[in-house]
Amino acid sequence: MTFRWWTQATVDQLLAEDAPYGDLTTEALGLEAQDARLSMAMRSDATVCGVELASELFLAAGSDVQLLAATGARVPAGALILIAEGPAGAIFRAWKVAQTLVEYLSGIATLTADIVAAARAVSPEIAVVTTRKTFPGAKAQMIAAIRAGGAYPHRLGLSETLLLFPEHAAFLSAAGEGIATLRRAAPEKKVVVEVKTLDEVEAVLPAQPDVLQCEKMTPDDIRVVAARVAERAPATKVAAAGGVNLSNAAAYATAGAHVLVTSAPYWAKPADVKVVIAPD
Template sequence: MTYRWWTQATVDALLAEDAPYGDLTTESLGLAGRDARLSMAVRGDTTLCGVELARELFLTAGARADLLAASGARVPQGDTFLLAEGAAGPIFRAWKVAQTLVEYLSGIATLTADIVAAAQAVSPEVAVVTTRKTLPGAKAQMIAAIRAGGAFPHRLGLSETLLLFPEHAAFLADPAEGIARLRRQAPEKKVVVEVKTLEEAEAVLPARPDVLQCEKMTPDDIRQVVALTAEHSPGTKVAAAGGVNLSNAAAYAAAGAHVLVTSAPYWAKPADVKVVIGPA
């Protein structure tokens, strides 16, 4: 996964945020023009993300930089993934922004990859997708991270998917009519309906939604929903949502869920990146 999800304006803004008026320490020490070398390595097995943007930070700051591994790569503990050389001023200017960016995004990518691996070890065809609970203003970064980990976005926002929540249904006389209206209004879109109980699932199946999103149901509940859909609406896919994480992804996959909807990667512990800087 190496698509470019940032612009040059993103790079400029990140550098300006950390050093809007220069690097006071490096410049005061008279080190800005000294030749320097930097390396970045992982302290644990890590699925990388953000390394291409990290390289751009060094290049824009005025240094040279090379990548030894790309976003999406799983690298073992101790492996170096980025080298930068040049004047110490640019090296120090880009250092912490690049390191922190890679740590946050690689943490998300690593947990995502682990969830995908756990689920697909049980059910190779199960899809792992993530919710729209990204940090506001950081959607591009966080979506890049889950993509690097092998997942896809479930919803990028309200403008591109149809998801009938119980909160919508509270305004409708009949949820089935709501499903029919959504199909008339947006015939090219799949209709997803969220349910919270087996009874709600059974009640909505005659309307044949494309996807039943089962909120905070247990794996045993999911197994029963899968059986109900097979009997009453074979074309309906079953998505397990709400509380899906690394500890239970395999159980939901084993229960027969076609899709696992998770927010867990967004709160992943950052990866640990070791940085070494010294004279070239």
């Protein structure tokens, strides 16, 4: 079952944003009460996301809906995912908001699923997680989309994870000091430490952080880090971050990363959704 990440207020807000004072064109043409039918289909192979919210947009506008696919489903080109029937006024009011929502979220979900598949083809146990670089105000939608594609959030925000950046370490005598302090303050949390060079790895490794987040390192660098971690801090996980995308996910997985941290899905090309509206 799809997790309901939206509220009725979300539905009402989305409809009001596009038609705050009604649909001038449809009303001026006198079409509001005519029976209409809308079908929504994917133009290419895609992982669907947002179709349940799209359905609620049509219901709230005053039409009946058949859901033919669920968030997280991989559907082939041409597959119908939703049909709405009702007064043309209701169909036209929800049409573009619902279509655009599904296009953006399915684009993110599809790229996420492709990255996950590429990485797990060579390392079945690898985790793919996404950064907190969501578009401000759209976190709920974008996290729902990466979840639909099989990834999890690396950080939802600053309030629930411990991540020691070099920028933090600059205020400390040593990164190891910061790791010890964080473990005392929040012993139930994993301590993640970002490193950018092999020298920084050497400096931090004696403190055995829970996760080494290797920022913008190459797959060859990750291979070296993974070997050092396996020998000297086997409980530490190696996360490749910064520039991880579909073209190199398999290379980082092959190099020995336990985790891929990526922002790439958030800039995915929207999926192309075909909508047909006709008198019913």
